[in-house]
Amino acid sequence: MSRGPKVYLTRRETFSASHRLHSVHLSENDNTQIYSKCNNPNGHGHNYVLEVTVVGHIDSNTGMVMNISDLKTLIQMHVLDLVDHKNLDLDVEYFRSKKLVSTTENLIVFIWQQLFSTIEHYNNNNSAQLYEIKIYETEKNIVVYRGE
Ligand SMILES: Nc1nc2c(c(=O)[nH]1)N=C([C@H](O)[C@H](O)COP(=O)(O)OP(=O)(O)OP(=O)(O)O)CN2
Numbered sequence: 764m765s766r767g768p769k770v771y772l773t774r775r776e777t778f779s780a781s782h783r784l785h786s787v788h789l790s791e792n793d794n795t796q797i798y799s800k801c802n803n804p805n806g807h808g809h810n811y812v813l814e815v816t817v818v819g820h821i822d823s824n825t826g827m828v829m830n831i832s833d834l835k836t837l838i839q840m841h842v843l844d845l846v847d848h849k850n851l852d853l854d855v856e857y858f859r860s861k862k863l864v865s866t867t868e869n870l871i872v873f874i875w876q877q878l879f880s881t882i883e884h885y886n887n888n889n890s891a892q893l894y895e896i897k898i899y900e901t902e903k904n905i906v907v908y909r910g911e
């Protein structure tokens with residue numbers, strides 16, 4: 764079976780969420796010192812930008828690596844429904860149960876875990892797989908993860 768060219772496909776979404784950077788593994792003093800304004804007890808919010816990139820070969824029948832409409836639905840169901848307009852620390856079980864600090868590093872690993880097998884199952888007769896996730900926490904703070 765011949766495979767078409769390998770192409771990277773990105774879907775961009777946005778979501779709003781609040782959080783507080785606070786580690787149960789650190790003293791109150793260290794929390795204040797390390798996280799500074801982000802340790803504010805009442806939290807603060809971000810308008811996050813999320814970019815999800817899949818990679819695969821173009822299917823010669825459909826002309827697509829993966830239908831972007833399907834990618835949009837998977838991101839909505841498995842990520843945005845859980846985090847949009849939520850408090851990451853209190854509303855998202857992944858953070859609440861593990862008492863994990865809601866840094867963008869931890870958030871991006873959570874989102875990877877939510878999407879990786881989901882996209883793989885969707886694509887069981889196709890080659891597309893999750894390649895990279897990028898999160899803009901602010902215009903200046905950007906985190907990238909490739910599942911390594
Ligand atoms: N390694 C990380 N460091 C920080 C994270 C993070 O997720 N990983 N997050 C934060 C805060 O959540 C904080 O809200 C960042 O906001 P802020 O400092 O206001 O954002 P900017 O740097 O874009 O704004 P400035 O204009 O430069 O203040 C902190 N650290």
Ligand SMILES: [Zn+2]
Pocket residue numbers: 782801807808809
């Ligand atoms: Zn923040």
